[in-house]
Amino acid sequence: MKKSINYADLVKADAVHGSVYTNPDIYRDELEKIYTNTWVYVAHESEIPNIGDFKRRTLGKQPVIFVRDKNSKVQVLFNRCRHRAATVCQEDCGNAAKFRCEYHGWNYALDGELTIIPYEDGYEKIDKRQFSLSKPRQIDSYRGFVFASIAEPTESLQDSLGAPTMRQIDYFCDLSPEGEIIVQAGAAKLVYKGSWKLQMENSIDGYHANFTHQSFFAQIARMTGKRVDTFDTASAVNARDLGCGNTYIDYQAQNLKPEKRDRQLAGLKATSWGKKYYDDMVAAYGQDRAEDVIVTAGTHMSIFPNLVVLGQQVRTIRPIEHNETEVELAPTLLKGAPDELNTMRIRQFEAFYSPRGGGIHDDIEMFNRVQEGVACSMDPWLIFRRGLHRERLMEDGTMAGCVSDETPQRAMWQHWLKIMQSNE
Numbered sequence: 401m402k403k404s405i406n407y408a409d410l411v412k413a414d415a416v417h418g419s420v421y422t423n424p425d426i427y428r429d430e431l432e433k434i435y436t437n438t439w440v441y442v443a444h445e446s447e448i449p450n451i452g453d454f455k456r457r458t459l460g461k462q463p464v465i466f467v468r469d470k471n472s473k474v475q476v477l478f479n480r481c482r483h484r485a486a487t488v489c490q491e492d493c494g495n496a497a498k499f500r501c502e503y504h505g506w507n508y509a510l511d512g513e514l515t516i517i518p519y520e521d522g523y524e525k526i527d528k529r530q531f532s533l534s535k536p537r538q539i540d541s542y543r544g545f546v547f548a549s550i551a552e553p554t555e556s557l558q559d560s561l562g563a564p565t566m567r568q569i570d571y572f573c574d575l576s577p578e579g580e581i582i583v584q585a586g587a588a589k590l591v592y593k594g595s596w597k598l599q600m601e602n603s604i605d606g607y608h609a610n611f612t613h614q615s616f617f618a619q620i621a622r623m624t625g626k627r628v629d630t631f632d633t634a635s636a637v638n639a640r641d642l643g644c645g646n647t648y649i650d651y652q653a654q655n656l657k658p659e660k661r662d663r664q665l666a667g668l669k670a671t672s673w674g675k676k677y678y679d680d681m682v683a684a685y686g687q688d689r690a691e692d693v694i695v696t697a698g699t700h701m702s703i704f705p706n707l708v709v710l711g712q713q714v715r716t717i718r719p720i721e722h723n724e725t726e727v728e729l730a731p732t733l734l735k736g737a738p739d740e741l742n743t744m745r746i747r748q749f750e751a752f753y754s755p756r757g758g759g760i761h762d763d764i765e766m767f768n769r770v771q772e773g774v775a776c777s778m779d780p781w782l783i784f785r786r787g788l789h790r791e792r793l794m795e796d797g798t799m800a801g802c803v804s805d806e807t808p809q810r811a812m813w814q815h816w817l818k819i820m821q822s823n824e
């Protein structure tokens with residue numbers, strides 16, 4: 401019998417109790433309240449471009465198949481045979497004409513319809529239409545990002561994302577002259593011994609980079625002769641709450657400064673492929689929006705509970721256990737952009753995030769260390785107070801802090817608290 405947890409005792413305005421990372425009962429509660437009752441990111445439509453393409457995914461711990469059916473419709477099917485529950489798809493990805501359960505041979509079409517029961521006459525009466533592979537109650541997408549809610553959601557996907565988050569997704573996708581990103585360039589997968597929330601906190605953490613990634617920046621300094629400081633509180637970079645538990649580091653004001661903007665656009669137009677890309681973007685969006693999008697250069701955003709859209713990549717977080725998490729980092733290509741630009745994006749991704757990259761392992765190591773340290777029961781509170789005194793209320797009603805402030809983490813934890821207190 402699960403103990404009742406008083407969540408208000410675990411999350412303060414400026415601190416979080418260590419048990420939120422370590423208590424298996426809280427994790428089980430999260431699987432229900434967050435990963436079953438709310439919208440969860442599944443995958444991007446471009447990952448399954450052809451009929452029959454599929455990927456295995458999970459919603460919380462529940463295995464699903466992300467598949468394009470024979471009518472080209474994207475489906476999310478539970479990977480659970482309706483006979484006696486064996487998974488019907490074992491490959492991580494591929495192309496299939498159907499899914500056949502290997503336990504007793506039941507066959508399912510790409511839309512989940514049960515098509516064959518071997519030796520069907522053993523059932524006195526069975527209506528196969530009643531035994532399709534089950535589906536989450538709702539599936540919806542925004543700009544190709546597919547989300548599912550296992551239980552009936554209390555709000556639409558659009559309301560759950562919120563307009564500021566959708567605007568950031570637009571910045572990310574509009575870098576393509578055709579308005580589409582392509583997630584087909586492989587992915588790096590990492591597993592760490594810690595809570596899934598550590599990766600969500602870290603993805604929009606402007607405080608850690610100079611320290612956690614010290615060796616990476618030292619290497620850049622050796623190669624370029626320039627010292628990198630990501631920590632400049634006087635910079636125009638903000639750490640923001642986007643509402644709905646979504647958060648981001650806002651580089652836009654800095655990138656749009658006239659000298660930076662002009663330098664970046666001039667640099668792009670100096671190459672023939674860059675000039676073509678610029679012209680294609682202007683043709684697609686008009687000069688103002690095109691330049692705004694190019695200079696803003698995507699986004700750096702965490703979408704609660706399991707998606708991060710950052711730089712060139714889409715990052716999916718899978719909560720395997722309360723103390724074990726898998727992170728998939730997939731670099732993205734821009735449809736219709738020159739090969740040179742897409743190649744550059746992949747190289748930039750590899751430099752920091754690939755298995756041989758110089759940065760992501762630092763973060764993973766820190767998650768392992770937090771999970772180990774948080775086992776100490778004395779003084780159990782983690783401090784999220786940084787910048788609380790200098791937060792600013794923005795026009796959209798959300799808060800903004802300096803780049804290194806813990807405004808995004810506070811926003812994430814307050815959202816987590818709200819969801820975890822529901823149906824208490």
Ligand code: FES
Pocket residue numbers: 481482483484485486501502503504505506
């Ligand atoms: S469990 Fe799938 S056919 Fe029996």
Ligand SMILES: [Fe+2]
Pocket residue numbers: 602608609612613759763
């Ligand atoms: Fe990092």
